[in-house]
Amino acid sequence: MFNIILLGPPGSGKGTQAELLVKNHNFFTISLGEIFRKHIEENCTNKTFIQKYIDNGELVPDNLSFALLEQFIQNTPKGKPILFDGFPRTMSQAIFLNEMLNKYHTKIGCVILLDVAYETLLQRLKERAIIQGRADDQDDQKIKTRMHIYAEQTLPIVRYYQEQHLLYRVDGTLSTDQVTKSIEFFFDRLL
Template sequence: MLNIILLGPPGSGKGTQAELLVKKYNFFPISLGALLRKQITENTPHKALVQEYIDNGQLVPDSLSFQLVVNQLVQNQSQGKPLLFDGFPRTMDQAAFLDGLLIKHNTKISSVILLDVSHETLLQRLKDRATIQGRSDDQDDQKITTRMHIYAEQTLPIANYYQAQHKLYRVDGAQNPEQVVKAIEKIIDRWIKK
């Protein structure tokens, strides 16, 4: 089964690409960011904790991230769809956790698609997204800087982890969304034909 991870910095277009790929390939999407925002909008017991971390541009504790991802995997068991991870894993600990979790479910990650986008383009996209979607984590320069720093320090090393497993594919995420999704589709279609 084809399970993929979309990897990239904040503003790289992971969410946009995930939506397009879910429609075409019938993936079961697991978007950590969307799951966390849902904790806030649905006023769950974790709302205050999640809000505090998001407001500071920081990653929520692994214990909560793991719980949300496990719940999603259990939800997909009856459907048996291929998985698309968007915004998870974000650290090496999370990558190791995900590998172990998927083994328990008799599956694994097939491909990791890294969206490469310049820092300047990312900043502009986040400012635009803040205006259009009103996301609080995109409206403050300090929060954006913190998120970029966390990405560089904690998430980017994951690329080397998957590169060593020959699963990493890089895509120019600065292109328009239609060009990006075509590039990703070529990678997925090649994998499907294997």
């Protein structure tokens, strides 16, 4: 099974590329952000707890993230490759993911990092706030908090996956089609 991780800062295009990868390669997608938003929409038990962290632009604590993630992994159709959209975001999450995948006799095949300049990210998030109405994209302070968390907690895992020779960088400022072609280029070399 060829599982992949799609990394990048908020607004880098992870969601768009994840949709295309699912369409083109039949991945089972796990997006923790999407899982959290669904829990909020469906008024689940942890709604208020999750909402508080998202509204402040912060990461939901690992214990809840891990429990929800493992639940989704267990429900993945057997033998179907998984695309992790925006997870892991911290070293503890990366280590947890490796250990959990080992438990299910699978592993990560590659990690794709969408590189995008800060100014471009701000512009994209503002546009997304208007189009999708996402609260976490509408406030400058929340955006800065999310970017700070990304720089402090997520960038170290880039080195972690680079040292394992799993990391592939893609220029996320290119058009959607060009980014997709760059990702497909990596896939062709790996498969």
